[in-house]
Structure formats: C-alpha cells, structure tokens
Amino acid sequence: MITVKGLQKKFKNFYALKNVDMHVKKGEIYGFIGPNGSGKTSTMNILAGLSRPAQGECTVNGLDVTKLTHPGDLKIGYLPEDPKFYPWMTAHETLDYLSGGRNTGHTGEILRWTGLLDARNRRVGGFSRGMKQRLGIGAALIRNPELLILDEPSSALDPEGRSEVLRLIKDLKGMGKTILFSTHILDDVERVCDTVGMIDAGQMMFEKPLRQLQKENTQPIFDIIPAHSVESNILNALERLTGVVSLTKSEGSLTVKVADNTVSVSVMRFLTDHEIVIESFSLRKTRLEDLFLHGVNTK
Numbered sequence: 240m241i242t243v244k245g246l247q248k249k250f251k252n253f254y255a256l257k258n259v260d261m262h263v264k265k266g267e268i269y270g271f272i273g274p275n276g277s278g279k280t281s282t283m284n285i286l287a288g289l290s291r292p293a294q295g296e297c298t299v300n301g302l303d304v305t306k307l308t309h310p311g312d313l314k315i316g317y318l319p320e321d322p323k324f325y326p327w328m329t330a331h332e333t334l335d336y337l338s339g340g341r342n343t344g345h346t347g348e349i350l351r352w353t354g355l356l357d358a359r360n361r362r363v364g365g366f367s368r369g370m371k372q373r374l375g376i377g378a379a380l381i382r383n384p385e386l387l388i389l390d391e392p393s394s395a396l397d398p399e400g401r402s403e404v405l406r407l408i409k410d411l412k413g414m415g416k417t418i419l420f421s422t423h424i425l426d427d428v429e430r431v432c433d434t435v436g437m438i439d440a441g442q443m444m445f446e447k448p449l450r451q452l453q454k455e456n457t458q459p460i461f462d463i464i465p466a467h468s469v470e471s472n473i474l475n476a477l478e479r480l481t482g483v484v485s486l487t488k489s490e491g492s493l494t495v496k497v498a499d500n501t502v503s504v505s506v507m508r509f510l511t512d513h514e515i516v517i518e519s520f521s522l523r524k525t526r527l528e529d530l531f532l533h534g535v536n537t538k
C-alpha cells in the first residue's frame with residue numbers, strides 16, 4: 240500500500256528527513272513511532288500528498304506522490320495531528336459537508352460507529368477532545384478510502400478516549416482497511432499494531448512485525464509469584480537446577496533468570512514436584528518502551 244525509499248525532506252538548510260524507508264502492507268495496522276520532532280508528521284504529510292520531498296521514492300496506493308497534481312487523487316483518508324472543524328457546524332453537518340452532500344446513509348453509519356449518533360445535532364465547537372478525534376476519524380472515512388493515515392490519533396486523549404480510538408482503529412482493520420498511524424504512546428502500538436516502524440532524528444531505526452520485535456527481545460527471565468512463601472532450602476535447590484542462571488527473591492515474587500526458554504519445563508516440574516502453588520508464572524518481555532529508550536539513547 241505504501242513504499243518509501245530514501246525519503247528526504249529539507250526545511251531551508253535543515254534535513255527533517257534524512258533517509259526514510261517504509262513498507263506498509265495491505266490490510267495491516269502500522270504503528271509509526273518516534274520522539275517529538277523526529278519526523279513523523281513530515282513523513283505523513285508527504286505520504287498524504289500535502290508536502291513534497293527533497294528526494295526519494297514514495298508510492299502510496301499505487302501512485303507516485305512526488306508526481307501528484309492534487310492530493311485528492313490519492314484516495315486516502317487523512318487525519319491531521321490537530322483536526323480542525325467549523326465550530327458552528329453540528330457533527331452531522333460536518334460529515335455531510337465533507338462528503339459533498341452525497342452519501343447520507345454512510346454519514347449515519349459513521350456517526351453510529353464513532354459513537355456520535357446521540358451528539359449528531361450538537362455543535363462541534365462544544366465537543367471534547369476525544370469526540371473531535373472520533374469525528375476526525377469518521378471524517379477520514381467519509382469517502383470510503385482503503386488506506387487511512389492518522390497522525391497521533393490517540394496521543395492527546397485520556398485512557399478512555401485512547402481506548403475508544405484504538406477500538407476504531409481495530410474496527411477499520413476488520414473492515415479490510417490499511418491503517419498507518421503515528422504515536423509516541425508505545426502501549427497503544429503494543430495493543431493494536433501488526434508492524435512497527437521507528438524514526439529518530441529523521442532516520443528509520445527499524446521496521447519490523449510487532450510479534451518478531453517482541454520475540455527477538457524476549458529475555459529469558461521468568462517472574463514467578465508463589466501463593467505462599469517458599470522455604471529457603473527449596474529456593475536454593477531451584478537455583479541449582481540445570482539451566483537456571485540466577486534466582487532473586489523480592490516481596491513475594493521470584494525472578495528466575497534462565498539460559499533459554501526451554502528451561503521453563505524443568506522449572507515448572509520443580510514447582511509441581513515441590514507442591515508449590517503459584518499465582519502467576521510469566522516470561523518477561525521487553526516492553527517497547529525499553530527498546531524505544533534504548534534505541535534513542537544509544538544512538
């Protein structure tokens with residue numbers, strides 16, 4: 240759906256984008272992450288046909304965006320970082336206006352889907368941030384595009400508003416749409432994305448399926464919470480088990496560092512043999528948050 244190669248963007252003498260490669264596949268949710276000022280909006284504006292790159296190849300929906308005569312030719316849905324609406328229009332009037340007065344059935348559907356049906360006759364000027372954002376997503380969908388580019392759709396919202404927006408993004412995927420969205424909230428990426436691309440200072444740091452990223456960064460550490468306290472001689476025996484590298488005990492939980500994931504079998508067997516009731520047994524995953532901080536700080 241989107242292929243970007245060697246993308247550069249220059250503002251006077253400053254390169255906001257130095258070398259960006261991206262591949263967004265049909266039907267996926269792609270999370271575009273990066274710290275403030277890293278180049279997410281600059282990239283997305285180019286992809287939406289709103290700005291021209293200094294250099295690089297950029298194909299969106301089969302069209303070369305560097306040769307567009309009008310952004311509307313792209314047939315995508317675009318939600319800017321801070322969507323603006325006429326405050327005196329109602330939600331219904333806004334969507335009707337954006338659809339060019341066509342497709343009124345679709346407008347009703349969008350109002351229902353975005354949870355704005357009851358508020359359809361209220362002026363948008365009085366809408367909360369979350370309502371405006373949902374209206375913005377609805378507006379991006381008004382012409383039924385296959386690809387949606389959403390710039391920070393959830394970042395300025397409270398947890399409930401974020402959950403609602405993430406639900407809409409998942410729904411869009413269910414409708415067969417392709418979604419590229421930017422965010423700096425890594426939890427949101429972990430909740431909905433298929434692929435993650437990370438940009439820092441105008442350069443892509445990585446682009447990988449979320450599952451692969453999580454797998455590659457899984458640490459062989461088990462966090463075990465026993466239901467009752469475990470005697471120290473049993474803990475010592477557990478620490479001596481083949482494959483166990485170290486064991487640390489803290490406030491009712493055990494941190495067991497192992498050589499690799501397969502050691503889970505003998506650790507579980509040990510716990511069963513010693514009739515240790517456990518409340519939780521989990522393999523620790525490196526959170527995207529850690530990767531992000533690591534990637535940014537070790538550059």
Ligand SMILES: Nc1ncnc2c1ncn2[C@@H]1O[C@H](COP(=O)(O)OP(=O)(O)OP(=O)(O)O)[C@@H](O)[C@H]1O
Pocket residue numbers: 250255273274275276277278279280281282320423
């Ligand atoms: N019109 C402009 N003129 C000059 N510099 C700009 C312009 N637009 C963006 N920049 C600069 O380009 C860099 C990338 O900005 P961009 O808005 O793309 O980042 P971002 O990742 O979207 O940041 P944020 O998360 O804060 O929105 C920043 O250093 C920014 O100051």
